[in-house]
Amino acid sequence: xxxxxxxxxxxxxxxxxxxxxxxxxxxxxxxxxxxxxxxxxxxxxxxxxxxxxxxxxxxxxxxxxxxxxxxxxxxxxxxxxxxxxxxxxxxxxxxxxxxxxxxxxxxxxxxxxxxxxxxxxxxxxxxxxxxxxxxxxxxxxxxxxxxxxxxxxxxxxxxxxxxxxxxxxxxxxxxxxxxxxxxxxxxxxxxxxxxxxxxxxxxxxxxxxxxxxxxxxxxxxxxxxxxxxxxxxxxxxxxxxxxxxxxxxxxxxxxxxxxxxxxxxxxxxxxxxxxxxxxxxxxxxxxxxxxxxxxxxxxxxxxxxxxxxxxxxxxxxxxxxxxxxxxxxxxxxxxxxxxxxxxxxxxxxxxxxxxxxxxxxxxxxxxxxxxxxxxxxxxxxxxxxxxxxxxxxxxxxxxxxxxxxxxxxxxxxxxxxxxxxxxxxxxxxxxxxxxxx
Amino acid sequence: xxxxxxxxxxxxxxxxxxxxxxxxxxxxxxxxxxxxxxxxxxxxxxxxxxxxxxxxxxxxxxxxxxxxxxxxxxxxxxxxxxxxxxxxxxxxxxxxxxxxxxxxxxxxxxxxxxxxxxxxxxxxxxxxxxxxxxxxxxxxxxxxxxxxxxxxxxxxxxxxxxxxxxxxxxxxxxxxxxxxxxxxxxxxxxxxxxxxxxxxxxxxxxxxxxxxxxxxxxxxxxxxxxxxxx
Numbered sequence: 001x002x003x004x005x006x007x008x009x010x011x012x013x014x015x016x017x018x019x020x021x022x023x024x025x026x027x028x029x030x031x032x033x034x035x036x037x038x039x040x041x042x043x044x045x046x047x048x049x050x051x052x053x054x055x056x057x058x059x060x061x062x063x064x065x066x067x068x069x070x071x072x073x074x075x076x077x078x079x080x081x082x083x084x085x086x087x088x089x090x091x092x093x094x095x096x097x098x099x100x101x102x103x104x105x106x107x108x109x110x111x112x113x114x115x116x117x118x119x120x121x122x123x124x125x126x127x128x129x130x131x132x133x134x135x136x137x138x139x140x141x142x143x144x145x146x147x148x149x150x151x152x153x154x155x156x157x158x159x160x161x162x163x164x165x166x167x168x169x170x171x172x173x174x175x176x177x178x179x180x181x182x183x184x185x186x187x188x189x190x191x192x193x194x195x196x197x198x199x200x201x202x203x204x205x206x207x208x209x210x211x212x213x214x215x216x217x218x219x220x221x222x223x224x225x226x227x228x229x230x231x232x233x234x235x236x237x238x239x240x241x242x243x244x245x246x247x248x249x250x251x252x253x254x255x256x257x258x259x260x261x262x263x264x265x266x267x268x269x270x271x272x273x274x275x276x277x278x279x280x281x282x283x284x285x286x287x288x289x290x291x292x293x294x295x296x297x298x299x300x301x302x303x304x305x306x307x308x309x310x311x312x313x314x315x316x317x318x319x320x321x322x323x324x325x326x327x328x329x330x331x332x333x334x335x336x337x338x339x340x341x342x343x344x345x346x347x348x349x350x351x352x353x354x355x356x357x358x359x360x361x362x363x364x365x366x367x368x369x370x371x372x373x374x375x376x377x378x379x380x381x382x383x384x385x386x387x388x389x390x391x392x393x394x395x396x397x398x399x400x401x402x403x404x405x406x407x408x409x410x411x412x413x414x415x416x417x418x419x420x421x422x423x424x425x426x427x428x429x430x431x432x433x434x435x436x437x
Numbered sequence: 438x439x440x441x442x443x444x445x446x447x448x449x450x451x452x453x454x455x456x457x458x459x460x461x462x463x464x465x466x467x468x469x470x471x472x473x474x475x476x477x478x479x480x481x482x483x484x485x486x487x488x489x490x491x492x493x494x495x496x497x498x499x500x501x502x503x504x505x506x507x508x509x510x511x512x513x514x515x516x517x518x519x520x521x522x523x524x525x526x527x528x529x530x531x532x533x534x535x536x537x538x539x540x541x542x543x544x545x546x547x548x549x550x551x552x553x554x555x556x557x558x559x560x561x562x563x564x565x566x567x568x569x570x571x572x573x574x575x576x577x578x579x580x581x582x583x584x585x586x587x588x589x590x591x592x593x594x595x596x597x598x599x600x601x602x603x604x605x606x607x608x609x610x611x612x613x614x615x616x617x618x619x620x621x622x623x624x625x626x627x628x629x630x631x632x633x634x635x636x637x638x639x640x641x642x643x644x645x646x647x648x649x650x651x652x653x654x655x656x657x658x659x660x661x662x663x664x665x666x667x
Contacts, residue, residue, distance in 0.1 A: 004546050015534060345530045348491055349591070350519020350547040353511045431491035 001355065002362070009363035012339075019335060020367070023328055027371025027413050030324030032378035035398070035406045037310075037317035039383060042402055043196040043395065044306040048296045049135060052258065056133055057265075058202075058299055059255040061086055061276065062290035065234040069287075078292050079232065080203050081251040084220070089275065095268040096257035098129035101217055102200055103227040103253050109213075110178040111166050121162070122228070123179065124200065124211040125220060131157070131188075133258045134199055136210075139163070141173035141188035144216065148187070152216035156184035162212045163189045177213070180223075184215060196395035201254055202299045204229050207392040220246070227252040249284075257293070268293065321413055328367075328417035336360055336425040347430030360422035361415070368414020369407070376406050438599055438630045439465040439488060444497035446483055446653070457483040458494065459653035465632055467598070470625040472644035473634045480653040481634045482603060488632065489522055489601045490514040502598055519547050523592030523629075527604035529584040531576040537563070537587050538572040544595045555594075562594040563587075566620065582613030589620055600624065602633040606640055618643055 013020045047053050062078040063086060064070045071077035082090070087101035107123045128143035130136075140163075144155040156177050163172055176183040198208045219225060224242045231252035239245050259265060272291045279285045300306065343356055351359075376398065387393030398406070446458035457480045465471050475481050486492035487499070490506060499506050502521055506514070524530075531540045538559055545555040563569045566586035576584050585605060592600055602621065606614040618640055625631050635641050648655050 001546075001549065011534060341530075342532050345532060346543065346547075347515070348489065348518060348524050348530075349544040350515050350595075352515035352547075355515075355547065429492065431486040431489075 001358075005355075005359045005362040006366070008359055009366045012363055013366065016335075019331070023331060023367045023417075024371045024374060026324050026328045026331075027368055027410065027417070028374035028378060030321035030413055031372045031375025031406060031410055032382060034314075034317040034321040034409055035376055035379035035402070036382035036386065037314045038405060038409075039379070039398055039402050040386060040396065041306070041310050041314040042399075042405070043392075044300055044310065045297070046196070046399075046401065048195065048197070048199060049133075053297060054262065054295055055259045055264075057257050057259065057268075057293040057295060059090065059257060059272070060292040060294070061272065061285070062287050063249060063251070063279075063285055064287055066286045067234070070232075076290070078290055079251040081230070081232075082253045082255050083249055083251055084246045084253055086279075087253040087255050090255055090272075093257075093268065093271050093275075095259065095264055095271050097260040098133045098258040099256065100127035100129045100133065101253045101255050102126040102130055104201065104211055104229050105225050106228045107179045107213075107225075109166075115166060121213060122211040123213040123215060125215055125217045125225060126200075127217050129258070130200070130214070130256070133256055134195075137191040137193055139189045139191040140171045141186070144187045149216050149218060152218035152222075154182055154184045155187045155216065157188040157190065157214040158186060159190045159210065159212045160192045179213075179215070182223075194392075194395045196392055197296075197300065197305060199296060200256070201229065202296070202303055202305060206303070206305050207390070209392075265293065318409075321409060322416065325413040325416040329420055332364065332418055332421040333424060336421045337428075339425065340428050343425055343428060344430055347428075353426045357422050357426035360425055361418055364418020364422065365411055365414040367417070368410040368412075371413070372406055372410025375410070376403065379406070438467040438469070438502060439463075439632065440498075440500040441488070442498040444487060444494050444499060446480075446487060446492070446494045456653055458487065461497070461650075461654055463648060463655045465599075465630060467630055468625070468628055469646060470622070470631045470644045471633070471646045471648060472641035473632060473648045473650055474636065474638065474641045475650035479650045481650050483653075484650060485601050485603050485632070485634050489524060490518055515547075519544055519595065521598050523595055523597035523600040525585070525588055525592060525600060525602040525605045527607035529576070529581070529588045529608075531584055531587055531591075533576055536573050536575055537568060537579070537590075540576070540587055541591045541594050544591060548595070558594040558596070559590075562590040565593055566590045580613075581609050582616060585609060585613070585617055586620070589617070589624075593624065597629065599630045599632065602631060602635075604635055605633060606635070606637060614640065 049056050059082070060078045060080065061082060062070070063083055064079055069075045069077045070079045082101070091099065091101070093099070102124060104122045104124050106120050108118050108120050110118045127149050128146065131143040139160060143157065144153065147153070148155045156179070158166070158177065163169055166172070166177065167175060172186045172189055175186050177186060194209060197206050198210060200210070226245070229252065231250050233248060233250035235249050239248055257268065259268060273289060276285050276289045276291065294302065346356065380398065383396050383398070387396045390396060442462050444458050444461040448455040448457055461480070461484060473481055473484065483492065487494050501517065506517065532543065541559045541562055542555055545558060560569070563572060566589050568583060568586055568590060571579065571583065576587065579587065605621070606617050609617060614637070621631055621633070622643065633640070633644060641647050650656070
């Protein structure tokens with residue numbers, strides 16, 4: 001019966017192309033605007049790491065002073081990063097499947113003079129687990145080994161743009177990049193990868209792109225590398241040497257873990273609690289035991305990363321779609337009621353009220369889907385326009401999930417527009433126009 | 438086949454009550470060909486609509502093919518219209534943008550028959566009415582008589598037990614009228630019960646039995662005369 005209803009719906013749409021264009025255009029207008037703004041909101045509320053978002057956690061410990069909380073206005077606040085010594089200590093935990101301390105620095109790159117002049121990009125120090133935790137895609141090679149983490153070896157992962165810039169875009173695995181005064185061997189080249197947010201470090205420049213270069217974290221000590229990002233401290237004593245800096249209570253390292261399963265969150269919390277208690281015995285962590293393990297989505301919420309107005313605009317755009325749909329009710333009602341003679345004949349020949357209802361609902365849904373397809377195409381234009389005004393605009397796109405949402409919205413819009421007209425036409429008494437047709 | 442007892446049907450507006458059927462009682466046996474005549478407004482079409490489950494009635498009892506149809510759901514009534522009944526209308530009531538074949542297919546679609554079975558029935562019905570060569574034509578490309586034959590083919594394809602015809606020759610010239618009446622007689626001869634409302638006394642006389650409706654009642658029942666000119 002569905003195919004017959006579809007045939008009838010297509011025949012009905014072909015019967016009056018101008019009216020059909022008007023109906024499809026109405027839905028398309030609403031879908032284009034709503035899809036664009038819902039996509040904008042979706043950019044900040046999507047499942048950033050499909051399948052494991054709830055198991056990838058950002059770790060914070062309250063190692064602050066008793067004088068005041070990290071944020072003096074919020075007594076429950078905890079420092080947004082870890083001290084170097086805590087980051088090192090957390091690596092001992094057996095609970096996470098993957099874990100890495102990480103921070104960024106700036107280092108001079110000395111390319112072949114024929115290719116480029118020296119420049120100073122951001123370089124991220126991390127363990128190779130970072131690539132697994134965030135599912136970073138590789139074009140050539142892959143992450144460095146655990147041995148390279150431990151030693152550390154002079155290995156580097158570069159992004160696609162750097163590979164283009166330094167090596168012309170070919171497979172550069174095995175070639176070297178000179179950082180400061182050392183040669184680092186390329187073990188992996190990332191495929192183009194632009195998450196909507198800078199996932200590793202959401203507190204600083206969250207809309208920015210991921211860093212172009214990655215080297216093992218264990219170079220911190222041999223190369224005496226400091227963070228070029230934020231750091232904060234509370235001790236108020238002068239720090240004279242790099243060793244003092246590493247041993248200080250200054251926080252400047254981010255820490256990420258990926259837990260093996262949902263149940264591991266409890267075990268990891270217990271481990272952190274025990275660690276803080278152990279540190280208390282050593283005279284550290286003077287405040288009450290407090291720590292946070294937070295998903296990316298929770299961080300986005302906590303840091304208010306979604307720009308003001310995005311949520312409101314997405315709601316307004318959905319209301320606009322509703323208005324577009326409701327405006328079509330009258331047109332569809334007129335279109336359907338003009339068909340009373342045909343419906344009377346179909347009723348006389350055995351069509352039930354439900355069959356007439358569904359025939360017309362399916363016609364409305366067909367209008368919805370056609371309008372939705374057109375609207376999605378138009379929304380690409382709107383998104384392109386919006387992207388011009390956003391730092392992370394290149395990450396603004398319609399993914400599979402958004403296309404499904406658009407299809408759903410199209411079907412709902414078709415239903416909103418057609419439900420009442422379909423109900424009216426199926427309620428017409430069957431004998432109404434058989435005599436006068 | 439059809440048994441109505443004391444059927445009443447009143448149309449009400451804010452100020453007027455119209456008694457369309459007033460204590461209408463009649464019986465039509467299986468295989469009969471009955472004509473129903475009467476002046477305009479006498480209740481013929483209302484009777485046909487009630488008989489065809491296209492309209493409800495206020496009181497009385499109606500047995501169709503032995504089944505009480507007084508309190509059926511819309512779905513049950515639709516199934517009876519689709520499987521037991523066939524309708525032929527004065528103005529043919531073909532769907533204008535469907536071809537001949539697709540028009541004949543409409544009741545079969547609602548019956549949910551498989552495509553092969555539908556195809557067989559359509560071919561057979563169009564052959565019976567002599568329109569096998571016009572399967573792809575639109576109604577607007579056919580004469581009035583041909584359109585009515587398509588409507589009859591639509592009924593035949595459904596193989597109903599009872600055909601309700603409302604002025605089936607009302608829009609046709611005399612030659613076409615004869616052709617359609619011949620066709621109806623043939624169908625009836627094969628065992629299908631026919632109840633035909635008509636204004637044309639000559640057509641009415643070709644039925645086995647004539648009923649006369651006046652003011653919503655069957656007031657006259659008589660045997661047909663022998664000489665038929667229709």
